[in-house]
Amino acid sequence: MIRFRLAGPALGLALLAACTTPAPVAKPVPTVAPPPVPVAVTPPRDWRDAPLTAGTWRYVPGTAQSYAVYGAAGAQPALVIACDKTARTIAIMRQGAATSLTVTTSYGAATLPAGGLSHDGKMMTGARISARDNLLDRIGYSRGRFAVMGAGLAPVIVPAWAEPARAVEDCRQAS
Numbered sequence: 001m002i003r004f005r006l007a008g009p010a011l012g013l014a015l016l017a018a019c020t021t022p023a024p025v026a027k028p029v030p031t032v033a034p035p036p037v038p039v040a041v042t043p044p045r046d047w048r049d050a051p052l053t054a055g056t057w058r059y060v061p062g063t064a065q066s067y068a069v070y071g072a073a074g075a076q077p078a079l080v081i082a083c084d085k086t087a088r089t090i091a092i093m094r095q096g097a098a099t100s101l102t103v104t105t106s107y108g109a110a111t112l113p114a115g116g117l118s119h120d121g122k123m124m125t126g127a128r129i130s131a132r133d134n135l136l137d138r139i140g141y142s143r144g145r146f147a148v149m150g151a152g153l154a155p156v157i158v159p160a161w162a163e164p165a166r167a168v169e170d171c172r173q174a175s
Contacts, residue, residue: 047104047147053078053156057163066170067119068163070156079148079156080119081139081164083131085174090136090167093117093126098150101127103135105142105160110135114150125150131171140165 055071055078065084071077080093092101092112101114117126129135139146142160149155 047149047155047157048106048145050155050157052145053158055158057159057161059163059166061170066167068167070158070163076122077119079158080124080126081167082119083167083171083174085171088131088171088174089128090131090133090171091117091126091128092148093119093124094148094150094153094156096125096150096153098125098153100150101125102149103139103146104149105135105138105146106144107138107142110138125153131168131174136164136168140168 053070055075056073058069060067060069064086065082067083068081069077070079076095078095080091082091082093083089084091092103094101097116098114100111102109102111112127112129114125114127116123117128118124119126139160144160145157146160147155147157
């Protein structure tokens with residue numbers, strides 16, 4: 001019985017000790033992931049993977065000359081393919097100044113000597129070739145696009161649509 005007498009107060013003290021509030025537990029600090037390292041965007045090395053120059057083709061028929069003009073509406077043309085029906089020559093002209101132009105198609109590249117040519121009163125860099133030059137066929141049949149480049153100038157990359165071929169055919173059919 002003595003055991004039960006001592007056990008009662010001991011049990012009461014144990015229960016009383018259990019009623020204390022526990023010490024606060026520190027909440028874990030959320031870890032913030034470091035921002036991802038930005039990946040440097042490198043321009044495409046191949047002209048076939050680069051974005052097209054902004055704009056669209058427009059065909060301008062004429063009696064002495066006809067043109068295929070590429071560029072944004074209301075802006076200077078980025079590229080002009082002009083037919084001189086009397087001389088039966090094609091002028092390939094682009095913005096900028098260069099001593100040669102390289103025309104690159106899916107069939108290969110050709111470098112042409114270039115100089116200053118005028119289109120609608122504006123000076124452009126251009127090269128004149130015969131309307132029968134097979135470079136014009138390579139432009140017309142290029143797979144999806146072609147590029148006109150000059151040393152120190154950004155490439156002009158345009159879709160290979162029908163407008164340039166129409167200007168070329170105007171020269172080839174001129175009598």
